[in-house]
Amino acid sequence: MNQYDVAPLEGITGYVFRGVHHRHFPGVRKYYIPFIEPKPNAKKIFTGRELGDILPEHNEGIPVVPQILTNKWEDFLWTAGHLQEYGYTEINWNVGCPAKTVVSKNRGSGFLAFPEEIDEFLYRVFEKTDLKISVKTRIGRDAAEEFDQLLEIYEKYPLEELVVHPRTQKDFYGNTPDLDAFEKAAKCRKFPIIYNGDIQTAEDLKRIQTRFPDITRYMMGRGVLRNPQLIENLQQSTLPDKQRIWNFLDDLEEVYSRELSGETVVLFKLKEIWCYMIKLFDNPGKQAGKLKKAKHLSDYKQAARLIFEECEIKENDIYSNC
Ligand SMILES: Cc1cc2nc3c(=O)[nH]c(=O)nc-3n(C[C@H](O)[C@H](O)[C@H](O)COP(=O)(O)O)c2cc1C
16 A cells, blocks of 8 residues: 655745644655754754754654764764654754755755765764664766666665655756656665655556556655645545645644744745645636735635635546556
8 A cells, every 4th residue: 555755845844734733634654854064063952943844843753864964974963863762763864955055065966066075974873873764865966877786786785765756856857757767766676666746636646657557655745735635635535625625724823923022924834735726726827916915824725715615626537547
């Protein structure tokens, strides 16, 4: 049976989103916490955002995995040690982030251009910790050909899992996921492989499953923002239910309003989700514009309600095609 994870989306899938999502749509195997950057020389171990994300009281009953973004094994172990103090037993390593500010420092997917250093990093980490370590990787920095050597290195270590987003850093979020490159990972028998990239509907999943019948673990990010019910729909072969998605959104607004200070910040958070959710609806036209321009929660809510009332959900026939 397939298992589904929610991808880390920095600025979006923080503890508020995860808590509300888990309450409305349980069934996610793991939620990955957006990346934490080690700060061994700073006064505070974690930023306010990072601490909010990892506090056990913010994640009660929710299966979460923290993620670290660094190219220094000493810093990884230092931060992992502090995460262990909060009770975490599995840590994910980010070698996928394509952001220029990250890549320019040879971190995230920028580190993929240094396979020997990746080897050294993993060697040191596995030598010095008994934590479970999973890796979230792209297939290379500049070209998919880099993936052969990277895979060879990953296979030397007892990774808990390997999440593969089959794009290079250069692809950013453009082009389509490179399934020929992913096929190399799909053949791996050393540890479980998780497919990640562009799964938004049952049809998208079907396409991947047909080609890779042995892959049963999937991670979804933007697809869950577009349709928060996506994972449940896939598990139960159901269609998105407007009322349930509305209830989720309503609850999210309430919890953000409680946890964040100021209407503007709450509005920003909700509009960010709507950048993705708007794609779930047919012809949201005028109301989409109003929602985008809303300066107050009341205007936002009115536009959002009208979209839910007036627009059809796009994929009402997805299962007929699968
Ligand atoms: C806004 C945004 C923030 C992201 N933040 C992170 C992050 O903190 N850590 C990470 O590994 N990937 C991050 N990603 C990448 C996603 O986890 C995921 O790999 C990517 O979106 C592809 O999957 P999808 O097509 O299912 O969204 C981010 C992506 C987006 C769009």
